[in-house]
Amino acid sequence: MVKVVLAQKLLQANEEVAAENRRLLEEKGVVMVNLISGPGAGKTTLLERTLPLLKDKLGVAVIEGDIYTTRDAERIAGTGVEAVQINTRGACHLDAAMVNEALRQLPLNDLDIIFVENVGNLVCPAEFDLGDDYKIVVASVPEGMDKPAKYPLAFQKAFAALITKIDLLPYSDFNLGAYIEQLLTINPNLKIFPLSALKGEGVEEWSQFIGRVAWKRRRNLDVI
Numbered sequence: 001m002v003k004v005v006l007a008q009k010l011l012q013a014n015e016e017v018a019a020e021n022r023r024l025l026e027e028k029g030v031v032m033v034n035l036i037s038g039p040g041a042g043k044t045t046l047l048e049r050t051l052p053l054l055k056d057k058l059g060v061a062v063i064e065g066d067i068y069t070t071r072d073a074e075r076i077a078g079t080g081v082e083a084v085q086i087n088t089r090g091a092c093h094l095d096a097a098m099v100n101e102a103l104r105q106l107p108l109n110d111l112d113i114i115f116v117e118n119v120g121n122l123v124c125p126a127e128f129d130l131g132d133d134y135k136i137v138v139a140s141v142p143e144g145m146d147k148p149a150k151y152p153l154a155f156q157k158a159f160a161a162l163i164t165k166i167d168l169l170p171y172s173d174f175n176l177g178a179y180i181e182q183l184l185t186i187n188p189n190l191k192i193f194p195l196s197a198l199k200g201e202g203v204e205e206w207s208q209f210i211g212r213v214a215w216k217r218r219r220n221l222d223v224i
């Protein structure tokens with residue numbers, strides 16, 4: 001009983017800071033995109049491919065969430081895009097207060113879009129609102145077909161699903177058509193992008209989509 005009350009209080013406190021983040025970002029005209037996946041799905045690799053396609057047209061920055069290391073932020077810095085690293089020191093997800101700290105370190109007046117790479121985990125990040133505009137779930141072919149059924153919350157809350165590592169389809173029993181059907185059963189509004197960050201297939205389509213969505217969102221136009 002006590003545990004449940006505590007969890008509710010934590011989530012409520014998080015909601016308040018998330019609302020503050022949302023207000024700040026709206027005032028500054030910045031769209032925040034929260035990338036959620038299990039470890040190794042390919043979030044950082046995808047960002048390394050996506051950022052070069054966006055950075056000349058839009059002001060872009062990245063907030064990297066990791067339990068301990070700064071490796072992903074270093075990879076992002078290699079693209080010339082500013083990255084702020086958050087180390088959660090054991091926590092399995094980012095929370096709104098951590099993101100608030102990171103936002104204070106970024107030049108918000110110069111930005112249009114901030115990508116947040118959440119801690120690799122399909123469970124906790126789905127429960128903690130960061131004040132983001134969009135949650136994007138990233139699921140890769142080698143993870144297998146059953147993850148949406150096992151971890152439905154991330155897929156239910158997502159605006160788009162990226163099915164990554166499709167270059168591995170010929171070597172696996174993964175059925176792309178059946179997977180997409182499954183995603184749409186869980187969330188009929190999901191925008192779905194099969195892609196390979198390694199080979200480049202589908203990356204341009206996804207990059208254009210998210211760039212267009214961010215641009216429209218801040219002009220209060222219908223995004224789709």
Ligand SMILES: Nc1nc2c(ncn2[C@@H]2O[C@H](COP(=O)(O)OP(=O)(O)O)[C@@H](O)[C@H]2O)c(=O)[nH]1
Pocket residue numbers: 037038039040041042043044045046120164165166167168195196197198199
């Ligand atoms: N075959 C293949 N491997 C990929 C692809 N994207 C990422 N990887 C590999 O998957 C591993 C984990 O990628 P990473 O981007 O670090 O995943 P993250 O933990 O979600 O950030 C690395 O060895 C990547 O090279 C892809 O599209 N195809």
Ligand SMILES: [Mg+2]
Pocket residue numbers: 043044045072117
């Ligand atoms: Mg990563």
